[in-house]
Amino acid sequence: MTQARLELVCPAGTPAALRTAIDAGADTVYCGFADETNARNFPGLNFSRAEMAEGIAYADARGAKVLVAINTFPRAGAEALWHGAVADAYAAGAHAVILADLGLLAHTAERHPGRRIHLSVQAAAANADAINFYAAAFGVKRVVLPRVLSVQEIAAINREISVETEVFIFGGLCVMAEGRCALSSYATGRSPNMHGVCSPASHVAYSEEGADLVSRLGGFTIHRVPKAVAAPYPTLCKGHFTAGDYAGHVFEDPVSLDAAALIPQLAKAGVRALKIEGRQRSRAYVAEVVRTFRQAVEAEAAGLAIPASDLRRLTEGQQSTAGAYRKTWR
Amino acid sequence: MSETMPIPRLPPLAALLAGGVPFALVDHVLGRLTAGTARRHDALFARLGDKARAIFLIDPTDLPFAIMLRPDPSDLRVEALDRRRASGWDARIAGPLAALLGLVHGAYDGDALFFSRDLVVEGDTEAVLALRNAIDDAEIDLAEEVLALAGPLRRLAEPPFRRLLPLAERLSGVALTRITPERGWR
Structure with a gap:
């Protein structure tokens, strides 16, 4: 059928x-x-x-x-x-x-x-x-x-x-609030909802520090990824943070x-x-x-x-x- | 780029031989290749916008030299150099030669190479994105550009060149010419 x-x-x-x-x-x-x-x-x-x-x-x-x-x-x-x-x-x-x-x-x-x-x-x-x-x-x-x-x-x-x-x-x-997310705006002053770009490249910086790939958005370090571990996009929602006793992807996994x-x-x-x-x-x-x-x-x-x-x-x-x-x- | 199909690395002997070629000769060939490509794909400069004035360090990590590129149509510059002496660049794009050629030819996706750590970018991220997107849209075929360098000898050179290309791709695992919907990749 x-x-x-x-x-x-x-x-x-x-x-x-x-x-x-x-x-x-x-x-x-x-x-x-x-x-x-x-x-x-x-x-x-x-x-x-x-x-x-x-x-x-x-x-x-x-x-x-x-x-x-x-x-x-x-x-x-x-x-x-x-x-x-x-x-x-x-x-x-x-x-x-x-x-x-x-x-x-x-x-x-x-x-x-x-x-x-x-x-x-x-x-x-x-x-x-x-x-x-x-x-x-x-x-x-x-x-x-x-x-x-x-x-x-x-x-x-x-x-x-x-x-x-x-x-x-x-x-x-994305995190589950499409059209309403302000995470990137908070870090960069540029709004995904009004300027059309989340984590604008102008505010993203990558650097290799030892074997780690470090991603920064608007000056905030949001990931430090060890060698051979897959890298995520430089978005705050996929960031790796410490909150209290927890260290990991606080908002969303990559x-x-x-x-x-x-x-x-x-x-x-x-x-x-x-x-x-x-x-x-x-x-x-x-x-x-x-x-x-x-x-x-x-x-x-x-x-x-x-x-x-x-x-x-x-x-x-x-x-x-x-x-x-x-x-x-x- | 995948677990089953890793990005091929240039064999050490080939890298050694490449290291023996004088930079002046490499610069001459790169200069002609870049100028010809720029002439035939001038729309890519519109996509680059003001990032055409950025200085890119293209760093094929399995080659003994890196390439400095300023893709400004009014002052196009390309130069091979010892990567240890490289300074003054705005953006660095590093990875195996096969990954860089695969990006140009539409065999690999830039974000996927970044996720898998096969590609490293540093410096002006906006310039890197602009260059990547401009090149992806331009559908450049470096094999075609090499043939264009042959000038009047192209008619003689093209038939054996075209016969050898698929064999060289199979043996090396490197996308040496543009990927089309008809032939795909992998």
Whole structure:
């Protein structure tokens, strides 16, 4: 028996990564402009207006779609930058924009009626009432669910809403307060939610001290990793600290999401699309992860077992978890 | 980069032979290779932005020398040097030659090499990220750049070169040419 095929939504930080994702089997690619309107505002990354239009044309010619993430929160007095990004994304032919901020959602619904809007994970809409509000107020067609929900909770939400849901299936994990985290802002004065970059590279310093790799963020030492131990990203949430008698990862272990084995349950829970994290990653990562999940999605659609894969070496900490989908805490 | 497929290291004999090549000759070849690559992939300078003026120490840890690079299109500079004499750089990127070539050719992911400790970065982290992302987007093929150096002799050199490349990749485990969706890597 075959089932409806889940949509595979894949990351692209550069035009080369966009082409790689589509060639590897992405149904949809999400990307952002090279400024603070998107949550992966890293040096050398993202798209100019011309590159976005070329990328969308490449996708169109191959039957794929492009979503433009404009998912940071406009700064007071600088809203025009975000308004311009929405207008330019639609003008370039984007299938949808991915938004988080209430004001930007209202602006987009009013100024671009009938155009498709997805709700970013950054909006942290984690229950049916919140999602129904976004759908009714702004015409949101799809919600990217925060990574705090179990499969059972996702199923419960899908029973009470009429819009599509998209869930993360692979990649980096944040602490469980997407769109609300201020850890990086505290250490660097730059906000992931407004400037689009967590642990900005301008504030990160690595040094080799003996056999240890030492990572500092905004002058704070956040890791000291011995030789042959996997290194984490330089984020405070994955920092290694001493608190009282405890020394370790106080907030969160350096580990990435890999929920491939849960694809059948997520499909049964009513999920429409699976999202791969990693716009900051290379085309080598994009090619391998997209190819692996394309096979998994095809297997699921054909009613076959999900093929085994090992993407651990691409994951932070070289470890993976099913995260909150198999939540054992509350 | 993985437990099953470690990054190959340059054999000691090859490193010894590389150490015998005069720096002046290495500089000449690197200079022509870098200039040609910059001409054919000029979009990467836009991605580098003001980090094009940074000085990078590219440090292949299994080679007997390191490379100083200033990827400024208006004043492109590249120089081989004894790593013990290297100073004045803004950012250092160090790892086995195979890892560095694999990054350029899209065989390896930079973050994964960092997680596995195969790649070490120091100094201006913004400059490192900008260079890595610009090079990843540029889809550079160093084999193609080497062939371009042959000029009018390319027609003669290319057929045996292309035949030998896959064999050399199989024997060395190093990505010597750009990875395409058709051929993949590993």
